[in-house]
Amino acid sequence: xxxxxxxxxxxxxxxxxxxxxxxxxxxxHRSVSWYQQTPGQGLQFLFEYFSETQRNKGNFPGRFSGRQxxxxxxxxxxxxxxxxxxxxxxxxxxxRQGTQTQYFGPGTRLLVL
Amino acid sequence: xxxxxxxxxxxxxxxxxxxxxxxxxSSIFNxxxxxxxxxxxxxxxxxxxxxxxELTSNGRLTAQFGTTRKDSFLNISASxxxxxxxxxxxxxxxxxxxxxxxxxxxxxxxxxxxx
Numbered sequence: 001x002x003x004x005x006x007x008x009x010x011x012x013x014x015x016x017x018x019x020x021x022x023x024x025x026x027x028x029h030r031s032v033s034w035y036q037q038t039p040g041q042g043l044q045f046l047f048e049y050f051s052e053t054q055r056n057k058g059n060f061p062g063r064f065s066g067r068q069x070x071x072x073x074x075x076x077x078x079x080x081x082x083x084x085x086x087x088x089x090x091x092x093x094x095x096r097q098g099t100q101t102q103y104f105g106p107g108t109r110l111l112v113l
Numbered sequence: 114x115x116x117x118x119x120x121x122x123x124x125x126x127x128x129x130x131x132x133x134x135x136x137x138x139s140s141i142f143n144x145x146x147x148x149x150x151x152x153x154x155x156x157x158x159x160x161x162x163x164x165x166x167e168l169t170s171n172g173r174l175t176a177q178f179g180t181t182r183k184d185s186f187l188n189i190s191a192s193x194x195x196x197x198x199x200x201x202x203x204x205x206x207x208x209x210x211x212x213x214x215x216x217x218x219x220x221x222x223x224x225x226x227x228x
Contacts, residue, residue, distance in 0.1 A: 094214065100205035107153075107155045
């Protein structure tokens with residue numbers, strides 16, 4: 001089975017712009033979680049989607065949003081980018097509701113200038 | 114946000130030595146996971162633990178779910194150079210809606226193995 005894929009792998013944006021990141025979960029996985037990883041804060045939970053519904057959201061401003069499609073693929077969007085949004089954004093998929101064994105993709109490295 | 118307390122922060126060892134690291138929390142967790150992350154890549158799942166007291170092995174790796182549900186341990190035996198990387202513990206609390214899909218991570222243990 002192919003693993004979790006994320007596109008793009010690298011991205012450079014300037015302050016004020018917006019960005020959309022994509023995640024394709026492992027085939028058959030319906031739960032997708034997103035995390036932000038920075039040297040200072042470590043891995044922080046952004047949100048989780050299951051069956052196209054956001055079920056949980058971490059402590060991030062409203063500039064961070066996401067969605068999930070009927071094929072379980074997910075996107076996250078960050079609007080009005082700030083320098084502090086520079087991070088590795090990780091997507092993880094889980095096979096079914098109630099199981100928390102998550103499998104991560106390679107991440108998207110976002111640099112905001 | 115909440116973090117797990119993972120120690121040590123870094124380890125420098127000789128090839129062939131055994132390694133131990135642990136994770137503690139003030140809260141109870143229902144699932145403990147251990148991941149390894151290489152530079153520029155996403156975390157790779159090593160071991161998943163689902164029951165208090167559970168001891169699980171994956172090759173040279175052994176992990177345990179603490180009996181209090183507030184800690185977990187990872188041991189690596191006979192380390193080799195490819196064990197180099199950052200090891201993370203992660204926990205999941207079963208707390209209804211606010212816990213869906215949310216893992217809480219430790220700050221990581223940086224492992225360096227000298228040949």
